Amino acid sequence: xxxxxxxxxxxxxxxxxxxxxxxxxxxxxxxxxxxxxxxxxxxxxxxxxxxxxxxxxxxxxxxxxxxxxxxxxxxxxxxxxxxxxxxxxxxxxxxxxxxxxxxxxxxxxxxxxxxxxxxxxx
Amino acid sequence: xxxxxxxxxxxxxxxxxxxxxxxxxxxxxxxxxxxxxxxxxxxxxxxxxxxxxxxxxxxxxxxxxxxxxxxxxxxxxxxxxxxxxxxxxxxxxxxxxxxxxxxxxxxxxxxxxxxxxxxxxxxxxxxxxxxxxxxxxxxxxxxxxxxxxxxxxxxxxxxxxxxxxxxxxxxxxxxxxxxxxxxxxxxxxxxxxxxxxxxxxxxxxxxxxxxxxxxxxxxxxxxxxxxxxxxxxxxxxxxxxxxxxxxxxxxxxxxxxxxxxxxxxxxxxxxxxxxxxxxxxxxxxxxxxxxxxxxxxxxxxxxxxxxxxxxxxxxxxxxxxxxxxxxxxxxx
Numbered sequence: 001x002x003x004x005x006x007x008x009x010x011x012x013x014x015x016x017x018x019x020x021x022x023x024x025x026x027x028x029x030x031x032x033x034x035x036x037x038x039x040x041x042x043x044x045x046x047x048x049x050x051x052x053x054x055x056x057x058x059x060x061x062x063x064x065x066x067x068x069x070x071x072x073x074x075x076x077x078x079x080x081x082x083x084x085x086x087x088x089x090x091x092x093x094x095x096x097x098x099x100x101x102x103x104x105x106x107x108x109x110x111x112x113x114x115x116x117x118x119x120x121x122x
Numbered sequence: 123x124x125x126x127x128x129x130x131x132x133x134x135x136x137x138x139x140x141x142x143x144x145x146x147x148x149x150x151x152x153x154x155x156x157x158x159x160x161x162x163x164x165x166x167x168x169x170x171x172x173x174x175x176x177x178x179x180x181x182x183x184x185x186x187x188x189x190x191x192x193x194x195x196x197x198x199x200x201x202x203x204x205x206x207x208x209x210x211x212x213x214x215x216x217x218x219x220x221x222x223x224x225x226x227x228x229x230x231x232x233x234x235x236x237x238x239x240x241x242x243x244x245x246x247x248x249x250x251x252x253x254x255x256x257x258x259x260x261x262x263x264x265x266x267x268x269x270x271x272x273x274x275x276x277x278x279x280x281x282x283x284x285x286x287x288x289x290x291x292x293x294x295x296x297x298x299x300x301x302x303x304x305x306x307x308x309x310x311x312x313x314x315x316x317x318x319x320x321x322x323x324x325x326x327x328x329x330x331x332x333x334x335x336x337x338x339x340x341x342x343x344x345x346x347x348x349x350x351x352x353x354x355x356x357x358x359x360x361x362x363x364x365x366x367x368x369x370x371x372x373x374x375x376x377x378x379x380x381x382x383x384x385x386x387x388x389x390x391x392x393x394x395x396x397x398x399x400x401x402x403x404x405x406x407x408x409x410x411x412x413x414x415x416x417x418x419x420x421x422x423x424x425x426x427x428x429x430x431x432x433x434x435x436x437x438x439x440x441x442x443x444x445x446x447x448x449x450x451x452x453x454x
Contacts, residue, residue, distance in 0.1 A: 005423055006257050007197035015426045022244050022429040028439055029236040032227075049293070050227050052236065054442040066220050070300075089166040 033059035034084060036077040037067055045077050056080070145170045157358055162288035165231040176359050178232045179248075181290055185225035186243045186250035190424050192218040194258040195267060203261060210307045214268070217300045224296060228289040244429055252410060253336045255418030262315055262322075262329035268308020270333065270375060274340045276301050277371045286358035309378075316382040323384075330379070331387045338388075338405040341368040347407075372400040 005011050016022070030052045036045035048067050053059035059078040068076065087094075102108030149168050156163070163169055192215045199215065202208040226236050242248035253271055258264055276298065283294035315326040342364040345351075354360040362370075373393075379386060390403045413421070441447075 006259060007193075008200070009197070010423065010427060013427070013430055015430050016433070018422050018426060020426075020429060022432050024237045024240050024244075024432055026235060026237050028436070029240075030439070030443065032230070049224060049296075051223070054439070055445070058442065065216075066223060069216070069220070089164065 030054045032081040033063070033078040034081050035059075035063040035067055036079075037073055038075040038077075039072050041074050045075070050081060051078070053078075145172075154356070157286045157356070161286075162291065163286050164288045170357075172353070173357050173359065174232055176354060176357075177287055177290065178229055178234050180359060181225055181229040181232070181287075182234065182239045182242075183249055183251075185222045185229060185239065186248060187254065188218050188222035188225060190243075190250045190254045190428070191271075192222075193424055193427060194254060194256075194420070195264055197258055198261065198264045201261070202264075207311060211264070214304050214307065217304065221293075221297045221300070224293040225290075228287075228293045231289045240432065244425065244432065246416065246425065249414060251340070252414050252418070253333075253340055254424065255413050255421045256333070256336050257420050259332070260325055260329060262325040263333065265308060265311040265315055265326065266329045266333045268304060269312040270308075270337055271340070272301055272304040272308055273375050274337060274371050276305060277367050277374070278341070281361040281367060284358070285361055313382065316384060327384055330384060334387050335405050335409070338368070338402065339407075339410045341365075341371070343407055343410070344404070369400050372402070376400070 031054070032050050033053055033056065034050050035048050037048040038045045051059055051062040051066055053062050056078055060076060063076050063078050064073075067073070150170055153163075153168060153170060153173075163173075195211060195218075196215050199208060199211050202211045226239060229239060230236055239248065243250065253267075258267060279294050279298050279301065283291050283298060285291055312326065315322040345363045345365045351360055351363065355363075372391075376386065376391065376393075388403050390401060393400050412418075416422075
């Protein structure tokens with residue numbers, strides 16, 4: 001069946017018939033890898049998104065195409081999403097900050113007050 | 123704008139259990155309070171069934187639009203006038219496919235697989251932006267797409283980037299940054315024709331005349347005919363009404379067209395000095411629905427090309443999954 005497209009490339013393809021059923025199988029689009037981007041040496045790698053890839057090496061190649069096309073990048077990490085361990089979001093309350101933790105904080109120690117008091121008592 | 127068509131039922135064909143069909147009132151109230159406070163919703167968070175469904179539909183169809191949208195422009199890469207235009211067009215088309223990937227990733231966090239989304243697009247069940255069902259006949263069409271369709275997309279994406287779903291917002295932030303280059307290179311190519319020879323001006327005027335109606339359709343049907351968008355606005359899935367975005371687009375871009383001495387094919391198009399809003403003739407909405415449902419000049423070609431790509435790329439995807447395997451079977 002000849003195509004009648006404005007696109008010369010499309011006219012060179014052997015396209016299937018209209019309405020043909022094409023189905024992609026589950027898993028055909030590979031695994032998901034999380035991507036971490038470092039914009040200058042010495043900086044942290046920051047999570048920027050993910051790519052689908054069949055293995056870690058290709059994940060790096062795709063990550064370079066996807067996340068390092070423009071802005072500065074000196075290095076990338078990829079890690080399989082399934083290998084990331086995270087807390088359950090339902091447990092968020094365990095991070096609630098106890099306001100009585102001033103003993104862990106620089107602001108919890110009033111040195112000047114004591115020095116001034118000492119000097120005045122002289 | 124990426125709406126229309128069906129609403130996805132449940133990821134990967136699983137049926138919802140009875141208790142999952144109804145949101146618990148206390149959880150729903152807590153969820154709505156979070157959104158009202160301006161918090162972002164993240165993938166593992168509790169969310170209403172309808173919120174998840176609408177987001178999957180929205181993000182998935184946005185992703186399809188990026189990928190299908192690259193087809194009419196990709197057509198012109200080999201024929202772009204000049205080396206710089208060719209490089210810019212290749213870069214833009216690559217960006218659009220990249221945007222598709224970012225958006226599919228965002229939609230996947232809601233539980234629908236990439237494969238299921240692609241299958242729904244190939245079968246016509248899931249839609250994409252209607253403008254891409256029209257052909258890019260001349261180079262002037264490419265400049266109109268690069269300038270005005272990208273401008274319209276930016277109006278929409280900037281609004282959506284303030285929405286409530288974290289992964290979608292993060293994807294859009296990146297997308298908007300790249301779209302600003304698309305718009306600029308489109309505007310530049312558009313002006314080059316508009317400020318060029320009489321033949322070039324005729325070309326760009328002709329392209330504008332043909333694209334104006336699809337552009338007016340771009341933001342979707344008028345507010346008076348769209349249903350249940352109130353809840354979506356409250357949940358910050360939809361950030362501005364269709365008419366609101368259309369008006370914002372006209373406000374920013376009609377003057378940029380008129381200042382070049384070009385005209386738009388709508389005698390009623392003007393800004394009302396009293397209300398500060400733009401007035402225009404209602405575009406043909408029957409045509410809009412006819413095209414969405416498969417009756418446009420390019421619907422069939424777009425899907426056939428996408429199916430061809432999936433079919434022809436399959437052996438590569440499979441081979442990469444088993445790099446150790448040199449041959450599928452003994453050759454002799």
